[in-house]
Amino acid sequence: xxxxxxxSDAPSVGTMMLKVLLALVPGIIAYVWVFGGGILVTLTLAxxxxxxxxxxxxxxxxxxxxxxxxxxxxxxxxxxxxxxxPPLAPWWLIVVGTLFAIVVAKQLxxxxxxxxxxxxxxxYAVLLISFPAIMTKxxxxxxLAQTKLGFVDQLQFIFxxxxxxxxxLDAVTSATPLDYxxxxxxxxxxxxxxxxAPLFGTLGGKGGEYxxxxxxxxxxxxxxxxxxxxxxxxxxxxxxALVSGVFWLVNPAHFASPLFHLFSGASxxxxxxxxxxxxxxxxxxxxxxxxxxxxALITYLVRVYGGYPDGVAFAVIFMNICVPLIDAGxxxxxxxxxx
Amino acid sequence: MNxxxxxxxxxxxxxxxxxxxxxxxxxxxPIGQLPLPxxxxxxxxxxxxxxxxxxxxxxxxxxxxxxxxxxxGAVSAAxxxxxxxxVTAIEDAIIxxxxxxxxRCITITPDGKDAxxxxxxxxxRNADRKxxxxxxxxxGIVGLGxxxxxxxxxxxxxxxxDVHTLIINAAECEPYITCDDMLMRERADEIVKGIEIAQxxxxxxxxxxxxxxxKPEAAAAMQAATANTAMQVIIVPxxxxxxxxxRLVHLVLGTEIPHDKRSTEVGLQVFNVATVVALRRYFExxxxxxxxxxxxxxxxxxxxNFEVLFGTPLPHLVKAAGGAKPDTTHYIMGGPMxxxxxxxxxxxxxxxxxxxxxxxxxxxxPPPPAMPCIRCARCADACPVNLQPQELYWFAKSDxxxxxxxxxxxxxxxCGACSYVCPSNIPLVQYYRYAKSEIIAIDKAHEAADLAxxxxxxxxxxxxxxxxxxxQKHAERAQAAKTEATPETNSHTDAGDxxxxxxxxxxxxxxxxxxxxxxxxxxxxxNIADAGENVKKEIAEIDARRQAVGIEKPAIDKDKxxxxxxxxxxxxxxxxxxxxxxxxxxxKD
Ligand code: SF4
Ligand code: SF4
Numbered sequence: 012x013x014x015x016x017x018x019s020d021a022p023s024v025g026t027m028m029l030k031v032l033l034a035l036v037p038g039i040i041a042y043v044w045v046f047g048g049g050i051l052v053t054l055t056l057a058x059x060x061x062x063x064x065x066x067x068x069x070x071x072x073x074x075x076x077x078x079x080x081x082x083x084x085x086x087x088x089x090x091x092x093x094x095x096x097p098p099l100a101p102w103w104l105i106v107v108g109t110l111f112a113i114v115v116a117k118q119l120x121x122x123x124x125x126x127x128x129x130x131x132x133x134x135y136a137v138l139l140i141s142f143p144a145i146m147t148k149x150x151x152x153x154x155l156a157q158t159k160l161g162f163v164d165q166l167q168f169i170f171x172x173x174x175x176x177x178x179x180l181d182a183v184t185s186a187t188p189l190d191y192x193x194x195x196x197x198x199x200x201x202x203x204x205x206x207x208a209p210l211f212g213t214l215g216g217k218g219g220e221y222x223x224x225x226x227x228x229x230x231x232x233x234x235x236x237x238x239x240x241x242x243x244x245x246x247x248x249x250x251x252a253l254v255s256g257v258f259w260l261v262n263p264a265h266f267a268s269p270l271f272h273l274f275s276g277a278s279x280x281x282x283x284x285x286x287x288x289x290x291x292x293x294x295x296x297x298x299x300x301x302x303x304x305x306x307a308l309i310t311y312l313v314r315v316y317g318g319y320p321d322g323v324a325f326a327v328i329f330m331n332i333c334v335p336l337i338d339a340g341x342x343x344x345x346x347x348x349x350x
Numbered sequence: 351m352n353x354x355x356x357x358x359x360x361x362x363x364x365x366x367x368x369x370x371x372x373x374x375x376x377x378x379x380p381i382g383q384l385p386l387p388x389x390x391x392x393x394x395x396x397x398x399x400x401x402x403x404x405x406x407x408x409x410x411x412x413x414x415x416x417x418x419x420x421x422x423g424a425v426s427a428a429x430x431x432x433x434x435x436x437v438t439a440i441e442d443a444i445i446x447x448x449x450x451x452x453x454r455c456i457t458i459t460p461d462g463k464d465a466x467x468x469x470x471x472x473x474x475r476n477a478d479r480k481x482x483x484x485x486x487x488x489x490g491i492v493g494l495g496x497x498x499x500x501x502x503x504x505x506x507x508x509x510x511x512d513v514h515t516l517i518i519n520a521a522e523c524e525p526y527i528t529c530d531d532m533l534m535r536e537r538a539d540e541i542v543k544g545i546e547i548a549q550x551x552x553x554x555x556x557x558x559x560x561x562x563x564x565k566p567e568a569a570a571a572m573q574a575a576t577a578n579t580a581m582q583v584i585i586v587p588x589x590x591x592x593x594x595x596x597r598l599v600h601l602v603l604g605t606e607i608p609h610d611k612r613s614t615e616v617g618l619q620v621f622n623v624a625t626v627v628a629l630r631r632y633f634e635x636x637x638x639x640x641x642x643x644x645x646x647x648x649x650x651x652x653x654x655n656f657e658v659l660f661g662t663p664l665p666h667l668v669k670a671a672g673g674a675k676p677d678t679t680h681y682i683m684g685g686p687m688x689x690x691x692x693x694x695x696x697x698x699x700x701x702x703x704x705x706x707x708x709x710x711x712x713x714x715x716p717p718p719p720a721m722p723c724i725r726c727a728r729c730a731d732a733c734p735v736n737l738q739p740q741e742l743y744w745f746a747k748s749d750x751x752x753x754x755x756x757x758x759x760x761x762x763x764x765c766g767a768c769s770y771v772c773p774s775n776i777p778l779v780q781y782y783r784y785a786k787s788e789i790i791a792i793d794k795a796h797e798a799a800d801l802a803x804x805x806x807x808x809x810x811x812x813x814x815x816x817x818x819x820x821x822q823k824h825a826e827r828a829q830a831a832k833t834e835a836t837p838e839t840n841s842h843t844d845a846g847d848x849x850x851x852x853x854x855x856x857x858x859x860x861x862x863x864x865x866x867x868x869x870x871x872x873x874x875x876x877n878i879a880d881a882g883e884n885v886k887k888e889i890a891e892i893d894a895r896r897q898a899v900g901i902e903k904p905a906i907d908k909d910k911x912x913x914x915x916x917x918x919x920x921x922x923x924x925x926x927x928x929x930x931x932x933x934x935x936x937x938k939d
Contacts (some may be wrong), residue, residue, distance in 0.1 A: 013448040013690040014777060016766035018369055018525070021728065021773045026720055078719065124722030124774075196538065240731075292739055294727040338741070344431040345594065345758045346363065346735045347609035 024123075028083035030238050035090055035284065036228035041225035042094070045218035046150050049165035050098040053105050054090060060109040061089035062086045064119045068118035084123050090111050091131035091284060095277060095324075096138060099150040099160075102169050106140065108134040128331045129291045135324040149187045188219065189314060189321055192267060221280045230283025242296055244282040245304035248273060272311065276321040281306065291331045297341035298334075305330045326331065358584050361604035363678035364736040366589040367767045369525045369687060371564055376528045376653040381536055381656055385668050389438070390661030391698040392418065392429055393445040399850030400498050401844045410437045412636045413467035415638055416450050418456050421487050427500040427701075428490040430638040432659035435460040446664075446683050450693030458661065469636030472492065479551055482633070488631040490639040493624030495519055495530075495593070498702045500785060501629070502618060505551045514617040516554040517602060518545055518626065519588060520568070521593035524685030527705040530623050534561070534568035537627065538575035543583060546910055547633055552619055557569040557581040560598045564588040590687060591802045595620040597734050600749040609761050624704075626810045644699055646671040648707035649678045662699045664692070664706065674708045682707040686714065687766045716917040721774035729768035729778065733885030735761050743778050746785035751792065754785050762786075 022030075042050050051088050065085040069076045092108050113132030120126040124210040139146045150160075160168065165175045233239045250271055272278060279287070286292060287308055293302045306326040313322020367740075403420035406412060412431040419429040439457035447453070474482055486502035493499045518541075522530040534541060547555055554563050561569045561574070563585045586592050586601045595606050599618055607613050613620055619623050624642060631637040638657060644667065647653035651672030658667060664681065668674050681692040683703055689774035692706075699706075737758060747755035762782050769778045 013780070013783070014717075015684075015686070015688050015690060015779065016369075017686040017689070017709070020367070020369065021771050021775070023718070023723055023775075024773045027726070027773055078721065080720065118419055122722065151425050275447065279746075289724050289726040292725070294725050294730060294738065308718050325643065333721050336749070341735050342738065342757070343364075343730075345609070345737055346600075347606050347761065349608075350760065 024082045030236055031087055033202055034233045035224040037229050037276045040224055041222040047165055048162040052169055053093045053098050054262045057089035057093040057105050057109045058086055060106050061085040064110055064113040064194050086329050088130045092134045095135050096148045108138045110135050129288050129327050132324045132327045220274045223274045226279035242299035243286050246300040247282040247307045250304040250307035277323040281323045293334050293337045295341040298337040301337050302330050352355050361600050363600050365732040367732050367770050373876045375529050376647040380606050381532050381655045385458045387666040389434055392456045392661040394454045396421055396428040396700040402426050403501040406437050408437055413465055424889050427492050431488050432487050432640040433460045434463050434465040444694045446692055446697040471636040472633050474633045491628045491703050492623035494556055496644055496704050512580045512612055513552040513554050513619045515556040516549050517620045518559040519598055519620050520623045521598055523590045524687050526647050526707055527645050527685050528657050529645045529704050531565045531568045535571050538571040540627050541623050543661045544577045544630035545810045547629045548621055548626050558602045559583045560586050560602050562588045594763055644703050645705040649675045649707045649710040658699045664695055664697050677710045678708045681711050717775050720776045732767040732771045739778050744782050745780040751789045787804035798869050
């Protein structure tokens with residue numbers, strides 16, 4: 012029998028995924044601090060749904076349950092989706108989204124390793140298309156909200172759609188900075204005056220930008236741990252900065268600055284946590300650069316010209332389709348072969 | 351001078367891994383000698399290539415160094431009696447091979463005298479190279495780095511290449527193995543003498559000796575021994591698999607030997623340190639290849655290197671190393687990256703045995719169950735050949751052999767670096783071996799079928815031609831009858847010419863048809879036809895494996911095994927059909 016090599020030095024899939032979850036923790040803490048504890052409820056709901064759905068599907072597909080549940084990949088999908096949707100959405104929204112992500116986008120394609128699309132982004136896209144109104148109602152950062160909802164209030168709202176007496180929904184939600192920017196620009200307001208709105212912080216949206224910075228830190232940790240390589244995040248952020256920079260230089264009155272784009276919306280989450288999903292992404296170093304550049308360009312186009320405030324989900328799904336092509340076209344030169 | 355200061359530029363290759371070295375255990379003691387064992391069992395096939403021809407029979411008394419079996423065919427190596435004694439058996443016995451199947455062996459029962467035959471050292475400096483290389487056929491020397499390719503073939507001038515640089519492989523990059531390390535520490539002078547011989551035989555101008563930087567004593571010894579020569583010791587960074595010949599050449603020279611060329615075609619030749627010592631003993635002392643240094647390490651009480659006679663039963667060696675610890679489960683031959691489980695403890699030490707590791711579950715944990723590939727590309731980052739192991743795995747698994755070929759499966763050196771870093775514990779290398787042997791089987795079947803078809807086409811062409819000739823003769827006769835009265839000298843030659851050119855045309859047409867048929871016949875065997883030396887060697891090995899046991903199957907899923915069995919059956923059937931067709935045509939011919 013020849014079963015060499017007899018030794019190995021690899022983190023298990025579970026360990027790798029756990030590190031990804033760990034890297035999301037700073038972002039979650041910042042999130043709670045800025046938007047309140049409601050997100051913790053959404054995260055719990057998503058995690059439970061994902062694990063249950065995964066277990067049931069594995070059972071139906073007659074696969075061993077324990078090794079696949081303990082790889083934590085379902086939990087990552089759940090968390091990414093939870094962090095991407097508005098935290099003050101009704102409870103069933105995250106449940107439906109997670110179910111779709113796990114059952115359809117992951118398990119029906121063959122489970123871990125076989126899904127061509129990023130499950131979290133499929134879940135997100137489905138929700139965005141089906142429930143656009145809820146999906147664009149973000150809670151205002153607590154420091155900006157006219158009425159601050161406590162944790163219990165948020166719970167009541169998530170599960171019962173109930174707000175404390177005399178509080179109107181508008182008082183606790185607001186447009187996201189990307190959203191606001193877009194609507195205001197269509198009203199032909201000029202960027203400088205739009206940015207005067209309290210919604211905007213130094214880099215991106217007020218409050219939101221802290222979360223984004225926390226994601227960035229988590230991402231750097233993943234890179235340091237060699238869970239992700241530099242290619243995807245660097246190419247994504249650089250291309251996003253480049254394309255937004257060009258537009259901004261041409262017409263600074265109309266187009267937001269690169270900094271704003273980097274620190275708004277799902278940019279950082281996308282750069283370090285979403286496009287770095289290995290299963291649905293490219294594998295060659297060059298392919299990673301192309302993939303991330305594609306996502307960045309499409310994201311920017313959707314943000315500026317598209318019908319939705321943020322374009323990350325669609326950009327990722329579209330680029331997922333291109334992965335086989337990208338991989339085939341970017342095969343590195345094999346030792347001893349000419350290109 | 352500090353041995354580890356490197357003054358030469360090193361050309362890195364992609365990837366590589368740093369497995370724990372575990373070399374210190376077996377370098378505490380000098381190279382040990384073993385008492386004569388009670389019997390020596392010598393497998394006839396200890397090398398890549400043909401089985402040698404037996405020259406003795408049971409009951410013969412033999413002297414140490416006496417020829418027992420001589421090389422047969424181009425690629426083959428001789429076997430000699432490692433000590434004096436009696437031939438007591440010629441039979442099939444278990445050999446140290448992954449297949450676990452028995453093979454023909456000669457058993458010698460030593461008489462204890464260790465009496466040499468007459469040794470004939472050669473004055474190689476004043477002898478003709480060709481004669482020297484030809485005499486090597488009798489030496490039994492094969493590559494002792496583990497490749498066991500007959501050395502006389504590597505030294506044979508093929509006319510089309512001029513070897514200008516000889517590279518001595520002393521990298522010894524596999525964990526646990528220290529036989530070359532100890533050899534350099536203790537016998538650097540002998541190595542240098544051997545290198546001089548190899549250099550002379552090749553006509554090489556330059557000699558580079560590549561040593562990994564985890565062997566400072568060996569490097570220092572080699573530097574001292576080469577101080578008055580033009581040879582250059584090059585310290586390469588410790589990185590598995592820097593000891594792979596093509597990787598080492600790249601490290602020291604920056605040359606990538608093209609995948610479809612042998613190293614000699616770009617003016618290079620690579621020898622292992624132990625092999626050159628064997629050369630020196632053969633030419634300067636008249637001793638054929640009778641023993642080698644073996645690292646006996648792992649789960650034994652006193653790991654050590656020993657100079658071991660070929661044919662020595664493994665338990666003899668284990669005993670010398672202080673015996674195996676109680677939890678020893680089995681033995682591994684080679685290192686932990688590329689070695690294999692020995693089928694039995696009762697196997698003899700052979701020319702390929704550079705290292706034996708006593709294994710225990712604590713030393714080598716059983717691998718956790720394989721998970722699906724998550725496409726993390728850690729394997730691609732580790733691959734020294736810059737392949738995409740995850741794609742190759744996918745193609746091998748789905749029996750998409752053509753794609754596997756496209757993605758350069760045959761450039762894979764089976765180093766195991768990819769499996770080593772795979773978080774999903776996928777036995778990648780097993781999949782590659784499986785796919786390679788399948789592709790080779792298919793190609794062979796195709797080749798045989800092509801041959802049969804070609805023969806058939808020629809046969810049909812001949813029948814056609816004969817018909818034509820008969821018709822022509824008929825016509826001629828008729829013509830002759832008609833023109834009997836007025837014979838014309840010209841007409842005869844004309845007819846003859848016509849006949850000749852018709853024949854020619856028919857033959858050309860047949861050849862064209864055969865060519866077209868060949869071109870149309872499925873997977874192109876050209877891929878293997880122009881494969882490099884390494885690959886060919888590999889193919890030979892795989893082939894031997896196949897012949898021995900079918901093939902090894904990645905042990906993970908059941909229906910895969912069924913599929914493999916089916917594929918083998920298919921290949922066999924195809925082969926049989928092709929053979930039958932061939933026989934048929936031959937009979938009719
Ligand atoms: S290391 Fe293993 S899991 Fe990762 S891409 Fe390679 S084969 Fe797949
Ligand atoms: S075994 Fe083959 S594919 Fe894997 S790392 Fe080695 S050369 Fe690359």
